Amino acid sequence: MKNFSTLLLILLVPLTAYSAPQGKQLYQQNCAACHGDMGKGGVGVPLALASFLDSVSDRYLFTTIREGRPGRVMPSFQDMSDVQVEAIVRYIRSWSKNKAPVYPLQPIKGNSANGKKLYAQHCASCHGADAKGGSGTGVTFSRPRDLPIIAPSLANSGFLAAASDAMIKHTLINGREGTPMNSFSRQGMSDSQVNDIVAYIRSLQHTTTDQKTDKSEPAYIKYESSESMKSTLAALKNAAIGANFRIIREQLFEQGYVEKGKEDSKKIILYFCNFSMLNKALAIDPRVGLFLPCRVTLIEKDGKVSMITVNPSAMSKKFNNAELDKICAEMTGMYRDILEEAAL
């Protein structure tokens, strides 16, 4: 029995260590890459800004971490425990001496049709005509941008789930000092006009068409050819060139991993690139280097040659960046055409 309790103790120690997660550490591991070490900004809204922390509730922070911002790069952290998310919220809160505001959750009544007009007049220039946010969100500090802080998406299920009407109203009345978001009270907007805009933003809840993250879409594309490796490779090159790609490199799959000359000749990598497309994609999201330039791996097995490549469309969904979806869907189409032609 004594042995048993010692064992229990040993087992419990790591357990308690984990049940008191370090907000700071979790923040640094999961958030700092985008929001900066001390929340000073970067790709999204600078979290450490006093005017931000003074206007958002802990509930807002909690829900934002959980839900993310679908299609706007900010990931959703579904696998974290409540305790872990709360620890991060407390850490973010520690950047401010002020107490977290608490808002009533009751809806605010207003005329959303009138709100829509006011929105077009006063808000659309930054938050976008359809309130989907300023373009170019979530890439890097170094990206050229129109505003020091890109206006967040309001017609976003993550934002609307996190923000109460009262919080939105507070933000409109007070603005966010130190950001392009001004106080609309100070610009002479009346209380009922503010209510109308709040009602309009809330009404977008029913119209949001956040990208559905279809995780079932395979992450790769594969075609098979019954020709030899040599002629499949030649056909692939022709097809790529025909689709306006440039062949940039051909190598053995095992090159650099085994002694020179000992590589498996039945596994080959072909790189090709359409530079204007690559540059366009990089400008939207520099992380695309993880699957660009285009690369097809050819593997010969049992008399068949498989041509395998990453599916850019599936990748784009992983980046949670709606702006990237279109160009990636285009790439997926081109890859399919090229591989299909080469497989003929």
Next chain:
Amino acid sequence: MKNFFVSIVLLCIAGSSFASEQDVLMVRSTMPFPEAMSSLQNSIIEHKYTLSRVQRIDVGLEKAGFKTSRYRIVFFGKHDEMKLLTDSAPQIAAFLPLKLVIFSEGDETMIVALNPLHYDSATNKPEHTLLLKRWHNDIKSIMEDVRKEE
């Protein structure tokens, strides 16, 4: 009593799993690019991987207007593991060798990688999944090495 014991063990295992399984792994290092790059390469080798190639893509970024001067793709892997996987599930070759993208951002450096756990759509063999988990752990550990070094 025995049941109780088992549940404690299970709890401990659950507690030690990773906090989040993001699709894209990402860290920011406060080191400038050259230092971060050498720290990255050292850590890859310390984790017993072979580093096969470093590819540059600088031109494109500057043309796109980024104030980013350096952008590299680092390829690494272990021969026996790559062979094992591509022999039995060739489609996984789309993601191999493993890759890290590293680029400068002013005085700091960003490092990103795909989460290997998400390659599982390319294979459903349990023994492969174990390997993907190991890669995931190793990549996280490599990134933490670079992030923590100053």
